[in-house]
Amino acid sequence: MQLKIVPPPLTISSLALATVMLGPACDAAVEITVHVEVPAAPGVCGDGALQPGEECDDDIDNGPGARCLADCMLNVCGDGDVGPEEECDDGAGNGDTAACKLDCTFNVCGDGLVGPMEGCDDANEVDDDACNNECVAASCGDGVVQAPEACDDGDSDDSDLCTSACLAAACGDGFVQPDNGEGCDDGDDNADDGDCTLSCEPATCGDGLLHTAGSGAEACDLGPANGTGSDCSGACTLDVCGDGYVGGGEACDDGNTLDGDGCVADCTMETCGNGVIDAGEQCDDGKDGDWFDECTDWCTGPTCGDGLAHWALGEACDPGPNNEELGPCTPACQMAWCGDGYLWAGVEACDEGVNNGPEGACDSDCTLPLCGNGEIDPLEECDDANDDNDDGCTDSCRFPMCGDGIEQAGEECDGGPSNADWYECTKSCHVAACGDGLLWVGEEACDDGNTLDGDLCNADCTVPLRVFVTSATYTGDLGGVEGAAAKCQERAEAAGLGGIWRAWIATPTSPVWLHIDDSWYGYARVDGVEIGASLGGLFDGTIDAPIVVDEWGHTLGQFAVWTGMNANLSPAAENCAGWTMPTTTGRVGRTTATDAKWVDTGAANASSCASKRRLYCFEQQPE
Structure with missing residues (x-):
């Protein structure tokens, strides 16, 4: 089977x-x-199969923080486990005033819910309302002005413009605020009769407020009206005669009640006409109405210029302030007339008083003398009554002379006031010329009064460029061609020669003709002896005189001079490495030579660069 x-x-x-x-x-x-x-095996939570009684089953993904918890229940807000899509979950502790809200999101400032550590939360970003952006409730002293605050400066200083109660500074708040213009503030005790007024100013005499309370003891106070002429003195006391203040109803107040001092005991003025010579009066005849006696009704003695013609005093007129030298009534109260010495404006051309006349500066009829009237008046040398300048008397009534602007016989020129020894027409009325000893500015460089060369001023009044040999000696390390030039400049300035100077020295890259200016007027030693007419003339191998004079004008003997040149002035190979090293050799010239040896004594005589030699220095054309 x-x-x-x-x-x-x-x-x-x-x-x-x-x-x-x-x-x-x-x-x-x-x-x-x-x-x-x-029978089938029973299902279990976590096997991935949804069994009866399970809300979910994600197999091995079940657990804390997952969609499905370890007991196969869905993870929901409020279960105490922070699941997906949740920011927090405190279980039964969730709440809109808790750290984790009912929707499992964190309670944060700005969400409209007042959470832990928040004083408020109005869910906006307005920082100056009742809840600021940090969720702190507005309060006085936080530095933010919020209703019902008038101000908030964040401090507790009651003397500034915002008090510690966040009220704007105001007179009467009991705090002295200088920035608000207060000098005092007694709060409710402020009063216009007290020590501190209603405007918070200390009570003072002259403020127009009667200060009687507190420390006040004013009898009156009319403000700016206090003082002289007022019923209230400058010390805020009632005015009385004799207090030294001229009050209302007083004509004067000299601080006493004595008569005879210009102010009587009842503070009225002692006036002219009371028959008493008071202070300030010259006389007092009781105002008798006679203006022309010895005392006027002004209580003054008669005087010229008082506007009263006192015949007894010899006055012919007296218009008072109108007396003047140029008017019809002179300062001496006499009628103006020709010969009185006063110029009557509009009537007289002149008036020299007793000096009027033919020989004076003013004729006897008070007219001015004129050149050309045929009479020799003062200030005139001649007067031939014509305007001919060639007859011995010019049209200005002067004898002809150099400098009068009129070219006369014997004069080469006459520029008048423009004649000058530095100009084209000299002060002696001669045309400027080279050799006259006068420097014609702009035309001559020099003028030594001769037309000879060899004296530092050429025959054509030009100046040769100067040459010297240095009194100092140097090794062949000269700092190059420019360093040698600086040494020449230094020696020239030390001797006060002025000008721009360069050294007569060469290198293969800088032959002498590249850095020595040609002279239009020749070269001469500083003692005036010429050595050559031009730069080209020096290239023929000779010079007219040896360069044996140093910058001070001292004559030297025979010395070697650094040149770095051949006899034809071309750069030599021996040049101390461009005049920058003391370890090779350099060509030299001889100060006493006038032939080619002045620049080159030969290669055989080249000098060690470590030895010290002199330099030829040549002045350059002015820049």
């Missing part, structure tokens, strides 16, 4: 097996089907 297990005809949740047994001894096959019910 064979056993055959076949699957059941239906698949159900319980496993059913069919066993088929075949009997081997039977002739015919007999099939027996047996259904065996095998």
Whole structure:
């Protein structure tokens, strides 16, 4: 018999097996089907299959923080486990005033819910309302002005413009605030009759407020009206005669009640006409009405200029302040007339008094003398009554002379006031010329009064460029061509020669003709002796005189001079490495030579660069 297990005809949740047994001894096959019910294994949370009673089952992904918890329950807000999509979850501790809100999001400033550590939360970004952007409730002293505050400067200083109660500084608040213009502030005790006025100013005499309370003891106070002429004195006391203040109803007040001092005891003025000579009066005849006696009704003595013509005093007129030298009534109170010495404006041309006349500066009829009237008046040398300048008397009534601007016989020129010894027409009325000893500015460079060369002023009044040999000696390390030039400049300035100077020295890259200016007027030693007419003239191998004079004008003997040149003035190979090293050799010239040896004594005589030699220095053209 064979056993055959076949699957059941239906698949159900319980496993059913069919066993088929075949009997081997039977002739015919007999099939027996047996259904065996095998119970299925029970499901478990975490097997990945959703079983009854489970909300979820993510297999091995179940657990804390997952969508599906370890007990196959869905992770939801409020279960105490922070699941996906949740920021927090404190379980039963969730709340809109807690750190984790009911929707499992963190409670933050600006969400409109007042959470832990927040004093407020108005869900906006306005920083100056009742709740600022840090969720702190507004308060006086936080430096932010919020209703109902008038100000908030963040401090507790009551003497500035914002008090510690966040109120704007104001007179009467009891705090002295200088920036608000207050000098005092007694709060509710401020009063215009007290020590501190309603305007918070200390009570003072002259403020127009009667200060009687507190320390006040004023009898009156009329403000700016206090003082002279007022009923209230400058000390805020009532005015009385004799207090020294001229009050209302007083004509004077000299601080006493004595008569005879210009102010009587009742503070009225002692006036002219009372018959008493008071202070300031010259006389007092009681104002008798006679203006022309010895005392006027002004209590003054008669005087010229008082506007009264006192005949007894010899006055012919007296218009008072109108007396003047130029008017019809003179300062002496006499009528103006020709010869009185006063110029009557508009009537007289002149008036020299007793000096009027033919020989004076004013004629006897008070007219001015004129050149050309045929009479020799004062200040005139001659007067021939014509305007001919060539007849011995010019039209200005002067004898002809050099400098009068009129070219006369014997004069080469006459520029009048422009004649000058430095100009084209000299003070002696001669045309300026080279050799006259006068420097014609702009035309002559010099003028030594001769037309000879060799004296530092050429025959044509030009100046040769100067030359000297240095009194100092130097090694061949001169600092190059420019360093040598600086040494020449230094020696020239030490001797006060002025000008621009360069050294007569050469290198293969800087032959002498590149840095020595050609002279238009020749070269001469500083003692005036010429050595050559031009730069080109020095290239013929000779000079007219040896360069044996130093910058001070002292004559030297024979010395070697650094040159770095051949006899034809071309650069020599021996030049102390461009005059920058003391270890090679350099060509030299001889101070006493006038032939080619003045620049080159030969290669055989080249000097060690460590030895000290002199320099030829040549002045350059002015810049």
